[in-house]
Amino acid sequence: MRIPCPYCGERDAHEFAYLGDATVTRPDPAAADAAQAFHDYVYLRDNPAGAHQEWWYHANGCRQWLRVARDTRTHAIAAATSARVSGEPA
Amino acid sequence: MADHSSHDPLAGIPFDLVPPSGAYGAAGEASVTVSTVETPFIALVVARNGFAASVAGRLGRAFGLEIADRAGAAMGAASTVVGTGPGRFLVLSKTEPDLAGTLRALLGAEAAITEQDDAFVTFDLAGDKVPDLLAKGALIDLDPRVFLPGHAATTVIAHVGVTLWRVHESGWRLLVARSYEASFTRFLVASGAEFGLRLENGTAGRG
Known part of the structure; x- marks a missing residue:
């Protein structure tokens, strides 16, 4: 599998570390149901057969985080974009 | 059964020491020359959020080079600037003893500067x-038709992290973390032996 890194170009998957589901959002720790929300956020994952959004870290390249749209059945990658947009607050 | 060890260009050389200078592999004119060059002054510039283009411009004006925020090597007589990531530039100089200080004065709060003088061993491959x-x-x-002079890449070669760029038509330069020198030199010798390889380095025997 090759991932089209926006900075480095197409690179072998071995250069990357897989960091999991990019669709979950960190819950508000101050909310009343924070404990349950964090349990779901940390442990519960869908396992879609098909289109998926994932975090990949280009450890042996530009050392940037990427958001990759991958089809879990075919490994076809529809898009890979930088997780951080330059100029936005960190 | 054939004794394969006699074909091993690294036979008898301790695996944890840098192999000595000399000719390896195929006899005759060496097709590959490997030398370790001292690029004395290296610093990493990481542009702060939103300043990548400004930093590229300032570096370009200061060193008289055409620098863009991409994976490329801008090479001058005394200095080279290599893009290693978005807003990240590795600056190499032959003439600036306090390169990090010079860059700090040049870039101020727009970038974080880290001195890297001793971080890498520089391989010149010709x-x-x-x-x-x-x-x-x-x-x-x-492939030389794809990876052209001025192109650069940060990647892995033989499982070792490398930043490399093509200097000219038949010259490539590789930066490898210094502690991998012996291991990476062995890869170069073993892989270049079939072409005939001449190794010239001043650090043979170092672990």
Whole structure:
């Protein structure tokens, strides 16, 4: 599998570390149901057969985080974009 | 059964020491020359959020080079600037003893500067067979029709992290973390032996 890194170009998957589901959002720790929300956020994952959004870290390249749209059945990658947009607050 | 060890160009050389200078592999004119050069002054520039273009411009004006925020090497007589990531530039100089200080004065709050003088060993590879040698360990396309002079890449070769760029038609330069020198030199010798390889380095025997 090759991932089209926006900075480095197409690179072998071995250069990357897989960091999991990019669709979950960190819950508000101050909310009343924070404990349950964090349990779901940390442990519960869908396992879609098909289109998926994932975090990949280009450890042996530009050392940037990427958001990759991958089809879990075919490994076809529809898009890979930088997780951080330059100029936005960190 | 054939004694394969007699064909091993590294036979008898301790695996944890840098192999000595000399000719390895195929007899005759060496098709690949490997030398370790002292690039004394190196610093990493990481542009702060939103300042990548400004930093590229300032570096370009200061060093008289055409620098863009991309994976490329801008080379001058005394200095080279290599893009290693978005807003990240590795600056190499032959003439600036306090390179990090010079860059801090130049870039101020727009970038974080880290001195890297002792971080890397610099390999100069010359010869038309260099892409064939590197192909044995690389995951990227280094075909000379694709990877052109001025192109740069940060990647892995033989499982070792490398920043490399093509200096000219038949010259490539590789930066490898210094502690990998012995191991990476062995990869170069083993992979270049079939072409005939001449190794010139002043650090033989170092672990």
